[in-house]
Amino acid sequence: MSPPSLKLNSGHSIPTIGLGTWQSKPGEVAAAIKTAVAAGYRHIDCAHVYQNQKEVGEALKEILDEGKVKREELFITSKIWNTFHSEAKTHENVDIILADLQLSYVDLMLIHWPQGYAEGGELFPAGENGKMRYSDVDYLETWKALEAAHKAGKCRSIGVSNFTSKQIQRVWDAAEVKPACLQVELHPYFTQVKLREFCKEKGIVVVGYSPLGNPGSAFFRKDGDPNVLTNDVVAAIAKAHGKTPAQIVLRWFVESGLSAIPKSVTPQRILENFSVFDFKLTAEEMKSIDELNRGWRLVDPSPRDGDHPFFGFNDEF
Ligand SMILES: NC(=O)c1ccc[n+]([C@@H]2O[C@H](COP(=O)([O-])OP(=O)(O)OC[C@H]3O[C@@H](n4cnc5c(N)ncnc54)[C@H](OP(=O)(O)O)[C@@H]3O)[C@@H](O)[C@H]2O)c1
DSSP, rough: OOOOOEETTOOEEESSSSEEEEEEOOTTTHHHHHHHHHHOOOOOOOOGGGSOHHHHHHHHHHHHHHHSSOOOOOOOEEEOOGGSHHHHHHHHHHHHHHHTTTOEEEEEEESOOOOOOOSSOOSSBBTTTTOOOOOOOHHHHHHHHHHHHHHHSSSSEEEEEEEOHHHHHHHHHHSSSOOOOEEOOOTBBBBOOHHHHHHHHTTTTEEETTTTTOTOOOSSOOOOOOOOGOOOHHHHHHHTOOOOOHHHHEEEEHHHHHHEEOOOHHHHHHHHHHHOOOOOOOHHHHHHHHOOOOOOHHHHHHHHTTSOOOOOOOOOO
């Protein structure tokens, strides 16, 4: 049986629960993907900047060669990195990604961030005072290249990540192929209600990243940052259903009409995070999780990107 999915405006469908791969180390990510696919996951979230796509590609090849799962059953997402925003570089990045993943197409290609960095060199071209060296390439140019890659059959659906409503509207107005998906940080402490409403009106599917609030990350996480998985409300609902806090949070995504891409390299957690289709939250429980929002953003690259003209996190939503 195929896992629950959401319909994209491209005509394709994205499975609601996917496996994240950011910070999945070499030697860990292939095993995580094999465990996930064996457990029923069909959606894997990747990116050029995670620097583990070659290993992801090897795992995918093994899985497909084994023949139990067909390519059409998998949904593979990747993302164009900030140092590849010009038209020529975007095409180059699409081809690198496909080669690394050993695929002839990805199911979804996203522009990872609206702000571009100096092209042609390292992934994080350091400038002064902790800032990156920026490029002034407009993300509309990146979008145009993605439209061409889509028409060439290399990306079945295309979308954006970390874009604000204003930036999405700008792409929308210029686009021949409308964005199918927005991937943004989303969890009970950052529920993004206005942005979700905006996307709903346009028929853009929202995928939540750091859906568990990334409790284990040293990157971006600061002392005193909250932990979604130890929240009392979530814990009480978990107890009532005989489920874990992570399962409650992921079930909240499913019932909110959202996709979520929890990352884990721990076999038991990979299974746990997918085991969310056999129970339901009550309307009251859903509401009490909605009300946990505190506008807390974990992934905030403003120290390195904040001066970029396309840095959007100062927008209202
Ligand atoms: N578009 C973007 O800019 C962007 C930004 C951030 C993330 N993402 C994507 O979203 C994915 C998920 O976000 P994320 O990795 O930041 O955070 P996350 O999925 O919220 O949290 C991952 C962390 O939680 C732990 N964990 C996983 N399942 C758990 C469970 N059931 N119980 C307790 N702990 C659990 C993991 O540990 P173990 O692995 O050790 O089990 C890991 O430390 C990323 O991997 C990436 O694919 C995209």
